[in-house]
Amino acid sequence: MIDQIVVFLENKKGRLAALCRAIGDAGISMHALTVADTANYGVARIIADTPARACEVLGAAGFRASLTKVFAIEVPDKAGGLASLLETFDAADINVEYAYCFTVEGGKAIDVLRIDSSLNVEKIITGAGFRVVRPEELYR
Amino acid sequence: MAGPERYFQPEIEKMDPEALRALQLERLKKTVELCYESIPFYKQRFDQLGIRPEDVISLDDLARLPFTTKQDMRDAYPFNLFAIPADDARVQRLHASSGTTGNATVCGYTQNDIDVWGDTFARAIAQVGGGAASILQVSYGYGLFTGGLGAHEGGIRMRATILPMSSGNTRRQVQMMKDFGVDILACTPSYALLIADTAIEMGYDPANDFKVAGAILGAEPCSEGMRRDIENKLGVKMVDIYGLSEVMGPGVSCECRYQTGLHVAEDHFIIEIVDPKTLQAVPDGQWGEVVFSTLSKECSPLIRYRTRDISRILPGECACGRTLRRMDRITGRTDDMLIIRGVNVFPSQFQEVLANFPEVASHYQIILTSKGPLDYVTLKVETVPEFDFDEIRKIENLRQRINGELKSNLQVSVDVQVSEPKSIERSEGKARRVIDLREKGN
Numbered sequence: 001m002i003d004q005i006v007v008f009l010e011n012k013k014g015r016l017a018a019l020c021r022a023i024g025d026a027g028i029s030m031h032a033l034t035v036a037d038t039a040n041y042g043v044a045r046i047i048a049d050t051p052a053r054a055c056e057v058l059g060a061a062g063f064r065a066s067l068t069k070v071f072a073i074e075v076p077d078k079a080g081g082l083a084s085l086l087e088t089f090d091a092a093d094i095n096v097e098y099a100y101c102f103t104v105e106g107g108k109a110i111d112v113l114r115i116d117s118s119l120n121v122e123k124i125i126t127g128a129g130f131r132v133v134r135p136e137e138l139y140r
Numbered sequence: 141m142a143g144p145e146r147y148f149q150p151e152i153e154k155m156d157p158e159a160l161r162a163l164q165l166e167r168l169k170k171t172v173e174l175c176y177e178s179i180p181f182y183k184q185r186f187d188q189l190g191i192r193p194e195d196v197i198s199l200d201d202l203a204r205l206p207f208t209t210k211q212d213m214r215d216a217y218p219f220n221l222f223a224i225p226a227d228d229a230r231v232q233r234l235h236a237s238s239g240t241t242g243n244a245t246v247c248g249y250t251q252n253d254i255d256v257w258g259d260t261f262a263r264a265i266a267q268v269g270g271g272a273a274s275i276l277q278v279s280y281g282y283g284l285f286t287g288g289l290g291a292h293e294g295g296i297r298m299r300a301t302i303l304p305m306s307s308g309n310t311r312r313q314v315q316m317m318k319d320f321g322v323d324i325l326a327c328t329p330s331y332a333l334l335i336a337d338t339a340i341e342m343g344y345d346p347a348n349d350f351k352v353a354g355a356i357l358g359a360e361p362c363s364e365g366m367r368r369d370i371e372n373k374l375g376v377k378m379v380d381i382y383g384l385s386e387v388m389g390p391g392v393s394c395e396c397r398y399q400t401g402l403h404v405a406e407d408h409f410i411i412e413i414v415d416p417k418t419l420q421a422v423p424d425g426q427w428g429e430v431v432f433s434t435l436s437k438e439c440s441p442l443i444r445y446r447t448r449d450i451s452r453i454l455p456g457e458c459a460c461g462r463t464l465r466r467m468d469r470i471t472g473r474t475d476d477m478l479i480i481r482g483v484n485v486f487p488s489q490f491q492e493v494l495a496n497f498p499e500v501a502s503h504y505q506i507i508l509t510s511k512g513p514l515d516y517v518t519l520k521v522e523t524v525p526e527f528d529f530d531e532i533r534k535i536e537n538l539r540q541r542i543n544g545e546l547k548s549n550l551q552v553s554v555d556v557q558v559s560e561p562k563s564i565e566r567s568e569g570k571a572r573r574v575i576d577l578r579e580k581g582n
């Protein structure tokens with residue numbers, strides 16, 4: 001599993017820019033950013049280098065930031081690749097809280113999934129023919 | 141605190157409610173007569189309303205009598221609300237409020253007034269498990285302030301041994317509490333906590349090393365968290381005692397060891413709870429302004445004194461066996477009251493609801509705006525650092541649960557907004573709890 005930085009954002013002008021600036025000024029590279037939005041607030045999810053330090057930097061800048069463990073899975077670049085993975089989870093009655101996708105160097109697609117880690121998820125993923133990506137493959 | 145319930149005046153404290161109402165009526169009639177005959181202010185008020193003392197024939201007639209406000213008392217400075225002249229031999233003592241804004245409010249006490257006061261405080265000593273064999277440490281300030289001498293008189297009536305410390309010199313307070321085997325402490329909650337912390341700092345474990353077992357604390361607000369802190373550190377049962385210098389001083393009402401509301405000394409006071417806007421009585425259980433009429437006071441009787449304190453009558457019987465009705469702990473002042481969509485709401489009620497949600501921090505802010513003709517309430521809360529906000533479902537679930545609790549407790553629909561940490565304004569540690577941006581005219 002990999003470390004993902006999660007930041008709570010009020011829907012106020014400039015908060016997302018301030019977040020990116022804080023990470024940038026600390027010299028930390030960001031690899032993926034996604035924002036889930038509601039009417040009142042958003043939750044930014046970030047894959048970046050040195051996640052623990054990034055988290056500290058954000059906390060010092062006045063953000064509520066924390067780390068959560070998520071699965072990063074390499075998805076083959078062919079139609080229906082992700083669908084078959086999610087079907088596997090469905091069949092095993094495993095709830096996927098959220099998912100998003102980004103590409104890394106070499107054009108590989110990485111899916112990030114938040115799943116209750118108490119279940120033996122990794123085995124199911126590999127059993128279905130997918131590869132779980134290690135942290136060192138994504139960030140320093 | 142184990143053992144059987146102790147009473148100081150069981151014949152009063154466990155009196156049959158009907159007999160108690162009869163006693164109240166008899167005393168109310170006397171008080172009304174005294175006010176009318178001896179205090180021009182009341183005679184004028186009664187005459188304006190066309191009421192004569194003999195018109196009071198049942199307790200329900202109380203609702204027809206005029207109110208007395210703090211301003212009335214200030215305007216009467218110093219002695220215009222006295223039924224007996226201050227220099228009369230019967231008047232033994234004067235107490236006065238600090239009067240930080242405007243004139244002080246002054247009350248006179250005859251010996252009987254002082255004895256009644258002592259009796260009510262003595263009941264508190266029994267309520268916390270004390271008795272004539274107790275050593276009572278009075279660490280309220282002695283002086284014009286009613287705390288110190290009120291507790292002192294309670295000790296006298298109880299025939300307890302009084303240690304009149306007053307406040308200050310906290311290390312000596314601790315030393316004597318330990319060396320003299322004090323079992324009951326009377327002071328303010330913040331001072332009790334300071335005594336506890338000082339004792340611990342001095343290397344003692346007062347909860348185990350000291351004999352102190354009961355604390356009668358009042359004169360300032362005390363949260364449940366602070367109460368537990370005091371109880372755990374000192375190893376005591378703490379009861380909240382209520383009083384105000386205009387009405388008498390500590391003893392007007394006091395908790396028993398079950399800590400489920402404060403038993404009102406109904407033989408000496410009639411309590412009413414009114415809507416502060418309409419001044420109409422509200423049903424038992426509903427919050428409103430506390431109003432007291434005195435029944436036994438000879439020098440400074442009061443009819444329907446508006447305390448500006450917010451509480452409610454707690455219906456039902458108490459496990460301690462006392463029949464004296466209970467009021468809830470004071471949750472705020474009428475000055476803080478908000479009227480939202482016609483419903484009276486106190487900021488402290490929001491606080492009470494939020495206290496049941498460990499997910500949110502204690503800082504909150506109420507923002508009132510207008511949406512057309514309707515009031516719109518936004519409640520900003522911050523989650524505690526441990527809260528996992530990665531799952532939006534959890535945040536939404538938290539918002540809904542808070543909203544539901546507020547709706548059922550306050551009868552007001554509230555838009556709960558989860559805010560970023562420290563985004564809720566704090567000034568000098570004390571937050572501005574309410575921001576009213578409503579268009580005026582409603």
Ligand SMILES: [Zn+2]
Binds near residue numbers: 397458459461462
């Ligand atoms: Zn009781």
